[in-house]
Amino acid sequence: MNRAVGRQSPVASGGTLEALDVHVRAGDFPAVRGVSVSFKEGEFAAIVGPNGAGKSTLLRALLGLNGVDSGEVRLLDRSLRGWARPERARTVAYLAQDEALPGDARVRDVVALGRGAGEWRWGLIPMRPWTQVDEEAVADALKRTDTLRFAGRRVAELSGGERQRVSLARALAAQPRFLLLDEPTNHLDLAYGLDVIRHVRAEAARGLGVVAVLHDLNLAARANRLVLLNAGQVVAQGAPDEVLTPGNLLTAYGVRVRILWDAGRPLVVPEDEAEGPTG
Numbered sequence: 001m002n003r004a005v006g007r008q009s010p011v012a013s014g015g016t017l018e019a020l021d022v023h024v025r026a027g028d029f030p031a032v033r034g035v036s037v038s039f040k041e042g043e044f045a046a047i048v049g050p051n052g053a054g055k056s057t058l059l060r061a062l063l064g065l066n067g068v069d070s071g072e073v074r075l076l077d078r079s080l081r082g083w084a085r086p087e088r089a090r091t092v093a094y095l096a097q098d099e100a101l102p103g104d105a106r107v108r109d110v111v112a113l114g115r116g117a118g119e120w121r122w123g124l125i126p127m128r129p130w131t132q133v134d135e136e137a138v139a140d141a142l143k144r145t146d147t148l149r150f151a152g153r154r155v156a157e158l159s160g161g162e163r164q165r166v167s168l169a170r171a172l173a174a175q176p177r178f179l180l181l182d183e184p185t186n187h188l189d190l191a192y193g194l195d196v197i198r199h200v201r202a203e204a205a206r207g208l209g210v211v212a213v214l215h216d217l218n219l220a221a222r223a224n225r226l227v228l229l230n231a232g233q234v235v236a237q238g239a240p241d242e243v244l245t246p247g248n249l250l251t252a253y254g255v256r257v258r259i260l261w262d263a264g265r266p267l268v269v270p271e272d273e274a275e276g277p278t279g
């Protein structure tokens with residue numbers, strides 16, 4: 001299967017999804033305050049920060065689901081405002097937090113929904129005919145997420161971890177250039193949480209731009225790049241070891257931590273659980 005099917009550019013072409021000095025108010029609350037970040041195709045980036053830091057609001061602004069009060073979101077060097085909704089939905093896929101899937105539907109049909117992103121009327125009627133390209137994209141997404149073996153089962157029969165993989169397959173079936181995920185490891189056990197991270201890392205290595213909001217800093221440390229938010233602003237961004245420092249985490253979370261090293265990655269240990277004094 002040719003992953004290039006339906007794509008403008010198969011492998012990392014260096015396209016970006018950027019926020020430039022973005023401010024977003026949620027109700028009366030300034031949830032995002034002057035954030036500038038740039039995400040690239042071929043990169044797995046994680047947005048981290050304490051509850052209420054503005055992570056989901058920023059993600060929704062990057063998707064065009066939240067308008068911005070000032071500043072600009074740019075997708076592939078064009079203002080997001082200039083993108084037609086179906087074209088934008090094909091280019092940037094979204095995996096929402098705790099996404100509800102239709103329990104009665106079979107896995108393959110749910111994944112097929114991903115092909116119609118932005119092009120289905122009332123979620124029921126495809127506005128263009130189904131083609132061989134769609135068929136291949138669905139088969140490819142099932143294969144890459146290890147969901148092919150239960151493609152014929154009903155969603156209601158799956159575990160939470162298996163369902164999350166189906167959601168991922170549906171998003172990948174659109175063959176987007178960016179994939180934005182809001183807390184994709186929420187409610188998943190250790191194995192499934194790691195599984196999601198491994199899959200999105202692999203997709204980034206194949207050229208997809210991945211941006212995930214994550215709470216688990218030790219899972220986030222597996223990303224290529226981190227953006228640490230607090231009170232709607234960027235505290236730090238860069239490689240995991242540059243961002244996950246005791247100073248940055250004290251600023252953002254008000255918690256003292258030690259940083260240990262494991263397989264070349266920083267490992268965050270809150271001070272009250274660490275052995276010995278803070279390093």
Ligand SMILES: Nc1ncnc2c1ncn2[C@@H]1O[C@H](COP(=O)(O)OP(=O)(O)OP(=O)(O)O)[C@@H](O)[C@H]1O
Binds near residue numbers: 027029058
């Ligand atoms: N409709 C709203 N009205 C008022 N305040 C809001 C609204 N939506 C969000 N907020 C506030 O904006 C801030 C940022 O919310 P957001 O959901 O983006 O944070 P978050 O970092 O994703 O948090 P969490 O980790 O808890 O999901 C929070 O303080 C939240 O209470």
